[in-house]
Amino acid sequence: MQHHRPKIIDVARLAGVSTATVSRVLSNPQIVNAETRRLVEQAICETGYRPNQAARNLRHQRTGGVVALVPDLSNPFFSQILAGMAAVLAPAGYNLLIADTRTEGRGSLLRYAEPSRADGLIVLDGSLPADELTRRTPVVLACEWIPGFAAPRVKIDxxxxxxxxxxxxxxxxxxxxxxxxxxxxxxxxxxxxxxxxxxxxxxxxxxxxxxxxxxxxxxxxxxxxxxxxxxxxxxxxxxxxxxxxxxxxxxxxxxxxxxxxxxxxxxxxxxxxxxxxxxxxxxxxxxxPREAIGRQAAHRLIARIAGDAQPDDTVLPVELVLRASTAPPAESD
Amino acid sequence: MQHHRPKIIDVARLAGVSTATVSRVLSNPQIVNAETRRLVEQAICETGYRPNQAARNLRHQRTGGVVALVPDLSNPFFSQILAGMAAVLAPAGYNLLIADTRTEGRGSLLRYAEPSRADGLIVLDGSLPADELTRRTPVVLACEWIPGFAAPRVKIDxxxxxxxxxxxxxxxxxxxxxxxxxxxxxxxxxxxxxxxxxxxxxxxxxxxxxxxxxxxxxxxxxxxxxxxxxxxxxxxxxxxxxxxxxxxxxxxxxxxxxxxxxxxxxxxxxxxxxxxxxxxxxxxxxxxPREAIGRQAAHRLIARIAGDAQPDDTVLPVELVLRASTAPPAESD
DNA sequence: GCCCCTCTTGCAATCGATTACATAACTGCA
DNA sequence: TGCAGTTATGTAATCGATTGCAAGAGGGGC
Known part of the structure; x- marks a missing residue:
């Protein structure tokens, strides 16, 4: 008959164990006795317990999320890049969240540039103010870049x-x-x-x-x-x-x-x-190579979060695609 | 010479006040004495202090963010809807974050459906499992809907x-x-x-x-x-x-x-x-009316977060746009 | 001089989970 | 029986900010 969301202590009480044990069942199951584990798992089911992310983030000092700052989502150019990022980030345990720098106010954008909000930032918009980005969350630039801002860049020539x-x-x-x-x-x-x-x-x-x-x-x-x-x-x-x-x-x-x-x-x-x-x-x-740009940017960001990245450039090759819109001029002079 | 990010206590010590006062300067400036306020603000500048969002979220039990779940970001159809949402959400103090349900794994998507992760969810993908969404974060459906899932819907006929x-x-x-x-x-x-x-x-x-x-x-x-x-x-x-x-x-x-x-x-x-x-x-x-769909969805979500929303439908009108791709058939029979 | 009221500020509990450290129980061997 | 080693679990500190409550300072009226 409790109206509030169940907390870890509710689960602990129901299973007759301490909160520490419940936490261990969730994050390190093999160190808990099999029978105890079963009890706790059942209690989790019964209560419908779901861990509070804010508390977890505070304790772990990480959010498990990466934010991509895109200049214009209506441009389909970006979607495949984002897909490439997600493909690399998901297996590494990161969620990809996307924000449009045009529709969000400029000011509120920098709220994302906080370690307590996102573990990293992939910036696809070169018009963001460099000084605001400095010394915060790890940043990787992709496609566009910000003059005078030292960060790994993934781009083409x-x-x-x-x-x-x-x-x-x-x-x-x-x-x-x-x-x-x-x-x-x-x-x-x-x-x-x-x-x-x-x-x-x-x-x-x-x-x-x-x-x-x-x-x-x-x-x-x-x-x-x-x-x-x-x-x-x-x-x-x-x-x-x-x-x-x-x-x-x-x-x-x-x-x-x-x-x-x-x-x-x-x-x-x-x-x-x-x-x-x-x-x-x-x-x-x-x-x-849009997908590759996204993947590379994600890799560079993960490396940078791990701490071992240098602010150098990754330059990917382009390809000339000849179709039907180009031909010799009508009359030669 | 401290390598760690400054915390509120560092600011408090530098300004010679308690953490409570620093916090009040940030959230409720007018109740703090002008001179004290100046001191604290200066200390904030000097230390470069930025509040930890995870801690704030934990205390406030809100994240200030709304997540939109989009079936396919490469479809430019969605961008204007998202712009409409952002236009309403930003003044209301919410950030709009976007996730692509195709590129993110199905499982990890439901991680967003947590009050501790997002204050609300706007779902534009009708293929998400209804039972997983129930009794979590406030949800509004837009464009598509999920049969058997009771939530406000914003759609066309x-x-x-x-x-x-x-x-x-x-x-x-x-x-x-x-x-x-x-x-x-x-x-x-x-x-x-x-x-x-x-x-x-x-x-x-x-x-x-x-x-x-x-x-x-x-x-x-x-x-x-x-x-x-x-x-x-x-x-x-x-x-x-x-x-x-x-x-x-x-x-x-x-x-x-x-x-x-x-x-x-x-x-x-x-x-x-x-x-x-x-x-x-x-x-x-x-x-x-894409922009209007986005705006309405955002309004409905804000109302739902406030607690006073009913799960009824908002149906917006469409318009027949006649251009050059339709004409009478070549020969009449 | 005393009391009440307002304005400021500090103290300490709190949000909910994680984890270092302590402890208890048990095994096996001398 | 006693001790070392292993396994399983509990206790309590911790992450960093917010805020209810209490208290001190200062002003004004009688």
């Missing part, structure tokens, strides 16, 4: 990846190549733009026309309207966009206006999210 | 929504209409199929041909290959798919094989995820 993409377009014969960049201030934006510039310069081509973007579908659509507004003779014949989501928006708008891809414009994306292989035309893009 | 979709196709003149359903055993699958059947029967049309699916893009593509394998005279002229993701896959495959939408087949989706308005052709679909 964004500059090289952009070079790969642009050289493909150059190889097809394009000479006027545009870039749609990511949000201002983002480290990926810088790196991918730099790679684009490098590749063009290396081939003696003019600097790219750059359209603003923010990785979102809608910003890709907007870039398309700007591209469409250019006189035909000035229009870049190929566009390299810093995310697949933007490439989708770009192609959608271009097609909506009656033009065809790749006949009228070649389009390269970045990320290789699942969707883009099913589009018409299927998108040529740079594949990031 | 899926059957009515399917009727809306199919009647649109019938109104365009289609008579052979197919349905691509969701995963077996899912409550949404049943409801949307039932609505499809109802609408056709109400208009004296034959029962729909049903293709298997699981809401995923790839299963939509697969349904398209089955559709394409049918003799032209038997092919349904319109297809209603139980998710937008499947509709994307379906259209992609159909276009890939050289057919055109809606010329050769009309396609209706379900959900109205952001992407589908940018596709070519833009998808006609059923819009779920």
């Amino acid at each position: 964004n500059r090289q990846a952009a070079i790969l993409a642009v050289e493909h377009l150059i190889g097809l014969g394009h000479r006027r190549i545009a870039h749609v960049e990511g949000p201002a201030g983002n480290v990926l934006t810088e790196a991918r733009l730099a790679g684009t510039r490098d590749a063009l310069a290396a081939h003696g081509l003019p600097a790219p026309r750059v359209f603003a973007g923010d990785f979102s579908l809608d910003s890709g659509r907007h870039a398309a309207t700007e591209w469409l507004a250019l006189p035909i003779t000035e229009r870049p014949t190929a566009v390299f966009l810093a995310s697949d989501a933007m490439a989708c928006g770009f192609i959608g708008e271009v097609q909506h206006r009656g033009l065809k891809v790749p006949r009228d414009v070649s389009v390269m994306g970045f990320d290789d999210i699942e969707l883009v292989s099913h589009m018409a035309p299927a998108l040529s893009t740079i594949r990031q | 899926n059957r009515q929504a399917a009727i809306l979709a199919v009647e649109h196709l019938i109104g365009l003149g289609h008579r052979r209409i197919a349905h691509v359903e969701g995963p077996a055993g899912n409550v949404l699958t049943e409801a949307r199929l039932a609505g499809t059947r109802d609408a056709l029967a109400a208009h004296g049309l034959p029962a729909p041909r049903v293709f298997a699916g699981d809401f995923s893009l790839d299963s939509g593509r697969h349904a398209a290959t089955e559709w394409l394998a049918l003799p032209i005279t038997e092919r349904p002229t319109a297809v209603f798919l139980a998710s937008d993701a499947m509709a994307c896959g379906f259209i992609g495959e159909v276009q890939h094989r050289g057919l055109k939408v809606p010329r050769d087949v009309s396609v209706m989706g379900f959900d109205d995820i952001e992407l589908v308005s940018h596709m070519a052709p833009a998808l006609s679909t059923i819009r779920q």
